[in-house]
Amino acid sequence: MSVISNEVLLKSHETYHSPDRIINNAKISSENYLKLYKKSISDPEEFWGDIAEKELFWFKKFDSVLEWNYPNYKWFEGGKINICYNCLDRHIKNGKRNKVAYIYTNENSQEIKITYGELFESVSRFANGLKSLGIKKGDRVTINMAQTIEQVIAVLACARIGAIHSVVFGGFAPHALKLRIEDAQSKLVITSTWTQRRGKKIMIKSIVDEAVDSLGYNVDIIVAQRDGDNLELIENEYDFHKLMSGSSPECEAEWMDSEDPLFILYTSGTTGKPKGILHTSAGYNLFTHFTSKTVFDLQDDDIYWCTADIGWITGHSYLVYGPLSNGATSLIVEGAPDYPNPARWWSIIEKYRVNILYTAPTAIRLFMKYGIEYPAKHDLKSLRILGTVGEPINPEAWIWYYENIGNKNCAVVDTWWQTETGGHMIATLPAVSQKPGKAGLPFFGIEPKIVDKEGNDVPVNTVGLLVVKSTWPSALRTCWGEPERYNKYWKEINGYYFAGDLATIDEDGYIMILGRSDDVLNVSGHRIGTAEVESALITHHYVAEAAVIGKPHEIKGESIKAFVVLKDNAVIDKHLVNDIKFRVRRELGSIGVPDEIEFVDKLHKTRSGKIMRRVYKAKELGMDVGDLSTIED
Numbered sequence: 356m357s358v359i360s361n362e363v364l365l366k367s368h369e370t371y372h373s374p375d376r377i378i379n380n381a382k383i384s385s386e387n388y389l390k391l392y393k394k395s396i397s398d399p400e401e402f403w404g405d406i407a408e409k410e411l412f413w414f415k416k417f418d419s420v421l422e423w424n425y426p427n428y429k430w431f432e433g434g435k436i437n438i439c440y441n442c443l444d445r446h447i448k449n450g451k452r453n454k455v456a457y458i459y460t461n462e463n464s465q466e467i468k469i470t471y472g473e474l475f476e477s478v479s480r481f482a483n484g485l486k487s488l489g490i491k492k493g494d495r496v497t498i499n500m501a502q503t504i505e506q507v508i509a510v511l512a513c514a515r516i517g518a519i520h521s522v523v524f525g526g527f528a529p530h531a532l533k534l535r536i537e538d539a540q541s542k543l544v545i546t547s548t549w550t551q552r553r554g555k556k557i558m559i560k561s562i563v564d565e566a567v568d569s570l571g572y573n574v575d576i577i578v579a580q581r582d583g584d585n586l587e588l589i590e591n592e593y594d595f596h597k598l599m600s601g602s603s604p605e606c607e608a609e610w611m612d613s614e615d616p617l618f619i620l621y622t623s624g625t626t627g628k629p630k631g632i633l634h635t636s637a638g639y640n641l642f643t644h645f646t647s648k649t650v651f652d653l654q655d656d657d658i659y660w661c662t663a664d665i666g667w668i669t670g671h672s673y674l675v676y677g678p679l680s681n682g683a684t685s686l687i688v689e690g691a692p693d694y695p696n697p698a699r700w701w702s703i704i705e706k707y708r709v710n711i712l713y714t715a716p717t718a719i720r721l722f723m724k725y726g727i728e729y730p731a732k733h734d735l736k737s738l739r740i741l742g743t744v745g746e747p748i749n750p751e752a753w754i755w756y757y758e759n760i761g762n763k764n765c766a767v768v769d770t771w772w773q774t775e776t777g778g779h780m781i782a783t784l785p786a787v788s789q790k791p792g793k794a795g796l797p798f799f800g801i802e803p804k805i806v807d808k809e810g811n812d813v814p815v816n817t818v819g820l821l822v823v824k825s826t827w828p829s830a831l832r833t834c835w836g837e838p839e840r841y842n843k844y845w846k847e848i849n850g851y852y853f854a855g856d857l858a859t860i861d862e863d864g865y866i867m868i869l870g871r872s873d874d875v876l877n878v879s880g881h882r883i884g885t886a887e888v889e890s891a892l893i894t895h896h897y898v899a900e901a902a903v904i905g906k907p908h909e910i911k912g913e914s915i916k917a918f919v920v921l922k923d924n925a926v927i928d929k930h931l932v933n934d935i936k937f938r939v940r941r942e943l944g945s946i947g948v949p950d951e952i953e954f955v956d957k958l959h960k961t962r963s964g965k966i967m968r969r970v971y972k973a974k975e976l977g978m979d980v981g982d983l984s985t986i987e988d
């Protein structure tokens with residue numbers, strides 16, 4: 356749990372009214388929000404049924420809106436749909452063929468634009484390419500690529516033919532990638548030769564090679580070669596661009612059942628093994644479409660920029676599917692936020708006249724540290740909506756964002772949600788008043804509650820567990836191959852959806868998220884399990900045991916600290932700490948590497964042998980260690 360000072364708590368009670376230019380033009384006014392919200396809760400089936408019919412294209416209309424078979428549910432049964440069709444074909448048919456879908460740029464300010472018409476053709480060709488390799492509906496395809504238009508093409512082509520994509524963030528290590536390929540039993544891996552970061556090339560293809568080498572079966576690999584690369588491909592490897600250009604541009608979109616799987620996305624839980632969150636076709640399409648449209652108040656000529664990596668759920672929902680389903684023009688930016696200089700993002704906003712920026716508090720805090728002189732040199736007046744996601748935003752960062760980036764003339768929209776939820780759950784709409792540091796009010800159809808462990812509502816402004824009363828269209832459908840793990844979400848607390856976050860609710864119904872209630876860390880908006888880091892640590896030959904905690908960090912939100920017990924034969928020299936860190940980087944990837952490692956003689960454990968991470972955390976923060984009656988020593 357994050358530590359919140361009194362001063363911060365006070366500031367988060369202030370209310371900020373959105374500027375008139377937003378209130379007067381927003382798709383959903385404050386009054387309409389309340390009216391529609393009430394309807395969405397009292398009659399969710401009518402609410403979602405109407406929107407589904409109005410907003411999406413169906414090959415065949417659904418017979419029912421929702422069927423609950425607790426803890427499972429089916430949305431839009433009997434419907435036939437394809438999300439790729441909704442993202443591309445229907446826009447082509449509605450006169451948007453020449454509208455720009457994406458503008459790609461990178462650290463060298465290179466620029467590539469692709470229209471809806473061109474994207475449609477590339478996706479269709481690539482989808483035929485996938486078919487020529489024997490990929491069909493229901494097959495799993497792992498995507499581990501650079502943040503490029505090719506990655507979007509790969510994702511959409513899978514959706515077009517009904518193959519289930521599993522995108523793995525490019526920053527994971529070979530072993531972590533291998534686990535994810537193996538768990539999904541993917542037949543194919545799509546990769547890029549390299550990605551760009553701080554002026555350097557990070558060789559992704561070699562990570563894929565290493566992952567695949569230790570795999571117990573054979574997979575095909577498609578490689579997107581970049582900027583004149585000339586990698587020699589071996590027998591089971593195919594060139595992305597050759598495969599695409601050599602395939603026909605005619606590819607009918609597969610008629611998917613509403614509940615046919617769309618993708619798996621692995622995320623961290625409380626055990627060492629990541630969970631494969633499964634999302635399905637229609638409900639996910641509807642919810643990401645409708646949240647994009649209303650939370651970002653997307654207007655037809657907007658330039659929209661979501662800074663997330665496609666490898667995370669934010670990238671899936673709000674860089675690929677949501678904006679495309681609305682026919683929006685998005686930026687896709689490769690490389691580091693502050694390279695080649697700390698003004699990079701502000702010059703991009705100025706150059707492309709960005710209207711909507713969607714980013715994470717960790718980035719905002721990084722720019723705060725650089726100072727206001729960087730944004731001040733740029734014309735940011737095109738901005739209208741400033742979104743934030745991924746971790747609690749401290750009121751200081753919220754206000755800095757509002758004043759220095761938004762020039763006090765934008766709506767700041769904090770969006771709380773998760774890989775599991777598929778789309779925004781708590782997100783105060785732009786025309787509704789905001790409170791800095793509070794995620795705020797629920798989205799349509801979402802009924803959050805703050806409860807104790809027994810499921811009873813806690814009083815206002817009291818810390819409790821965040822749960823959601825019923826299902827919503829883009830809720831996870833299962834954990835791939837682990838239905839028990841899925842059931843836990845609904846069975847932990849009184850039949851509610853258990854989010855794993857701590858939160859409070861105030862007298863106006865505004866919810867403030869305080870951080871995770873479980874052993875999951877949030878480092879720079881990236882979700883990492885303490886157990887995952889511990890498992891990586893003990894692969895080092897001198898490490899006997901390890902306990903990992905998160906510590907508050909000025910920029911990253913949380914930083915990782917590890918307490919390590921060494922084996923008796925360990926040779927402690929000045930290289931050992933770095934060597935252990937290196938081991939974690941090789942095993943898990945750079946996002947899991949501890950900032951601090953402390954050697955201890957033994958670990959505090961419960962009598963049943965569980966590591967008492969909370970004791971380490973309390974000690975580290977100088978807080979009361981609490982009840983130690985179950986401790987072993």
Ligand code: WT7
Nearest residue numbers: 669744745746747770771772773774856868882
């Ligand atoms: C966890 C989910 C949702 C996309 C990115 C993260 C934290 C997310 C917020 C927010 C406070 C937030 C929660 C949540 N989180 N958004 N606006 N305010 N905390 O997705 O990797 O599945 O992580 O991120 O702790 O449980 P994820």
